Structures are given as structure tokens and as C-alpha cells.
Amino acid sequence: MPIYNEITLAKELIRFPSITPVDAGVMKFLAKKLNTLGFKCKILNFKDKNSKPVKNLYARLGNSQPNFMFAGHLDVVPPGNLNDWTVKPFNPSIKKNYLIGRGANDMKSAIASWVVAVSKYISIYKKINGSISLLITGDEEGAAINGTKKVVDYLKKKKEKIDFCLVGEPTNPNKLGEMIKIGRRGSITGELMIIGTQGHVAYPHRANNPSNIIIKILKELKEIKFDKGTKNFQPTNLEVTKISIDNTADNVIPGIANATFNIRFNNKHSSSKLKIKLNKIFKKITKRSKSNFKIEYRVSGEAFLTKPNKTTYMIQNIIKKITKIKPQLSTTGGTSDARFIRKIAPCLEFGLVGKTMHKVDEAVSISDLKKLTKIYSEILKNYF
Numbered sequence: 001m002p003i004y005n006e007i008t009l010a011k012e013l014i015r016f017p018s019i020t021p022v023d024a025g026v027m028k029f030l031a032k033k034l035n036t037l038g039f040k041c042k043i044l045n046f047k048d049k050n051s052k053p054v055k056n057l058y059a060r061l062g063n064s065q066p067n068f069m070f071a072g073h074l075d076v077v078p079p080g081n082l083n084d085w086t087v088k089p090f091n092p093s094i095k096k097n098y099l100i101g102r103g104a105n106d107m108k109s110a111i112a113s114w115v116v117a118v119s120k121y122i123s124i125y126k127k128i129n130g131s132i133s134l135l136i137t138g139d140e141e142g143a144a145i146n147g148t149k150k151v152v153d154y155l156k157k158k159k160e161k162i163d164f165c166l167v168g169e170p171t172n173p174n175k176l177g178e179m180i181k182i183g184r185r186g187s188i189t190g191e192l193m194i195i196g197t198q199g200h201v202a203y204p205h206r207a208n209n210p211s212n213i214i215i216k217i218l219k220e221l222k223e224i225k226f227d228k229g230t231k232n233f234q235p236t237n238l239e240v241t242k243i244s245i246d247n248t249a250d251n252v253i254p255g256i257a258n259a260t261f262n263i264r265f266n267n268k269h270s271s272s273k274l275k276i277k278l279n280k281i282f283k284k285i286t287k288r289s290k291s292n293f294k295i296e297y298r299v300s301g302e303a304f305l306t307k308p309n310k311t312t313y314m315i316q317n318i319i320k321k322i323t324k325i326k327p328q329l330s331t332t333g334g335t336s337d338a339r340f341i342r343k344i345a346p347c348l349e350f351g352l353v354g355k356t357m358h359k360v361d362e363a364v365s366i367s368d369l370k371k372l373t374k375i376y377s378e379i380l381k382n383y384f
Contacts, residue, residue, distance in 0.1 A: 062131030073140030177323025233266030
């Protein structure tokens with residue numbers, strides 16, 4: 001039975017309080033909807049000894065190639081203070097032509113648009129010259145350990161070929177049609193500890209204050225000119241996000257100082273080369289100051305670029321036709337699950353306007369939601 005209303009489906013998805021990593025039954029609900037369209041659905045439950053289990057969904061309609069995949073997530077961030085909302089975050093409402101609820105923008109509405117687009121497509125054309133699939137995770141807003149990353153590994157083992165992937169993240173800054181993401185910068189976080197020698201403030205010669213050393217290091221890190229950017233990427237930048245000294249006394253020189261920094265890097269760099277570069281600075285300054293350091297790195301993803309091809313330009317032209325805006329091909333913003341999917345397929349990202357994602361009264365324009373369904377419908381029509 002066709003699913004024709006994206007607003008109704010978006011509301012139904014939003015009603016599930018699927019705060020990462022809680023599923024709340026939303027995957028099973030979506031799988032049932034997809035089953036009615038003829039999809040074969042597999043709910044994949046992944047867990048890790050150091051993290052909570054997560055439910056994911058892989059659904060496929062058809063057995064032949066090409067296999068066009070849509071990817072997204074049904075998990076949402078916590079709503080925060082409920083009193084700040086004008087509606088109950090998991091009881092969506094329409095006000096002034098906006099659908100309000102947690103996940104309305106990021107990104108349950110885009111998933112609803114895609115499912116409705118597929119429903120309309122198969123009701124008109126009956127037979128697909130290939131396959132349509134969905135990869136939906138419940139671990140995008142969290143640690144991303146048991147989500148898309150493990151589904152991609154599962155698809156590799158099953159030798160499931162994906163020819164192209166569209167990720168439905170909210171990519172547009174202000175208006176629908178402004179931006180397609182064709183890549184993302186890499187992200188590396190460093191947690192630095194400088195170990196000095198504790199002592200009395202009146203006898204600094206008997207101590208080695210790590211705060212002085214960490215300031216020198218952070219100053220040098222901020223002065224690094226990594227690059228000038230590239231045709232597709234903005235310059236690499238480093239930001240210090242935390243500086244802390246656990247010291248309860250004002251007359252004690254501390255023994256340890258800590259800092260955290262994050263680097264968003266373009267495809268001129270890899271995380272491994274950046275680590276080597278940074279470690280040289282830590283070693284140089286701590287050796288000179290007769291102190292020690294410890295560093296722990298977390299890599300969220302490497303920089304990547306999906307070189308624009310005929311599918312990219314086809315999607316760009318469809319968006320321009322429907323929104324009257326020619327979308328910029330961009331690599332700006334944070335990381336997304338495309339960083340995992342790009343290992344098995346070329347992918348780009350296009351969804352709604354991201355202005356209200358993660359905010360109180362997260363909302364999507366009803367007009368944008370309908371246009372997005374049209375865009376997704378045209379993409380399917382042109383791809384197949």
C-alpha cells in the first residue's frame with residue numbers, strides 16, 4: 001500500500017523518543033512501513049563491551065544493480081529543558097506552517113520524505129531498473145561505534161554492492177537548495193597532559209610549573225599554518241576547547257596541567273601525519289622545560305571528497321529546478337556518517353535546512369518538506 005504523506009510519516013517517527021542509543025521501537029516501525037512497499041528489511045543489533053547496544057536497519061527493494069542507497073539516522077539528541085519548548089518534543093505539532101518536534105529537522109523528516117518519494121516512484125513505475133536501499137542507524141548523534149560504521153562492515157562481509165549513496169542530513173544553512181555536501185573535513189581531538197613538579201609558590205625554584213609549559217605549547221599549536229585550503233576545502237584549523245588545572249590551593253604550584261584541542265583538517269593531511277607533527281612539538285618543549293607529557297588522540301574521521309560525477313550534477317540540476325537555487329558543492333561543517341559510507345560507495349549529502357537542529361522547538365518548514373519529497377522523487381526518476 002503506497003505511503004503518500006510525508007507530514008504524517010514524519011510525525012509518526014518523531015513520536016518515538018529515540019534518544020541515542022535508545023531505539024524506543026522506531027526501527028521496527030519503519031521496517032513495517034518499508035515491508036508494505038516490498039522492501040526486505042534486516043534490523044541489525046550491534047553492541048560493544050564498552051558501549052550500549054544500538055539497533056540499525058538495512059532495507060533493500062530489488063536484487064539487481066545499480067543499488068542506490070539512502071542513509072540517515074533515527075536517533076535524536078535529548079530535548080533539554082521541556083519547559084523551554086512550546087510543544088511537547090515527542091508530540092509533534094504544526095504551527096505557522098512549521099512542523100515542530102525533536103528530530104523534525106535532524107533528520108526524521110528527511111527519512112519520511114525519502115520513504116514517500118520511493119512509495120510514489122514504485123506506484124508509478126512498478127519495476128525498478130536496479131535496487132533502492134536504506135541504511136538507517138540509531139547511533140549517529142552518539143559515539144557512532146555501533147551504528148553506520150558496523151553496518152558498513154556488515155555490508156562488506158555480505159558483499160552488498162552500493163553504487164551511490166545519498167545521505168539525508170540537513171545540509172542547507174538558510175534556504176532549501178543552497179548546499180550539497182560532497183565531502184567532509186577530518187576531525188582529530190587531542191587530550192594533552194603536561195607533568196611538571198608540584199611545589200610551594202614561595203619556592204618556585206624547587207618546582208616546575210606545568211601551566212607555563214602548556215601555555216607555550218598551546219601558543220605554538222595555534223601559530224601553526226597548516227595550509228591555505230584547497231579548491232574544495234577551507235584551511236585546516238586547530239581550536240583549543242579546554243584548559244584545566246585541578247588545584248584547590250592558591251599557594252601550591254600544580255604538578256599537572258591539562259588541555260584539549262580539536263583539529264578540523266582538509267584532504268592535504270591525514271590524522272597519522274598530524275599526530276607526528278604535534279608530537280614533535282610536545283617533545284621539543286617538554287624536553288627543553290624538563291617536564292613530561294601524555295597525549296591521547298581520538299580520530300572521528302579522515303577528510304574525504306567525492307569527486308563530482310554525472311550523478312552529482314544530475315542531483316544539483318534537480319535541486320535547482322525545484323528550489324530555483326543552484327546548490328553550492330561544499331565540504332564545510334562537521335562530520336557525518338558519510339565518513340563511513342564513502343569506504344563502500346561514492347556519496348553526497350542533501351537534506352533540509354539545518355538552522356534549528358539540536359535546538360529547542362526544532363522545526364521544519366512544511367513547504368520545504370514537500371519540496372524535499374519532490375527532489376527525492378526526481379532523483380529516483382532520473383537515476384533509474
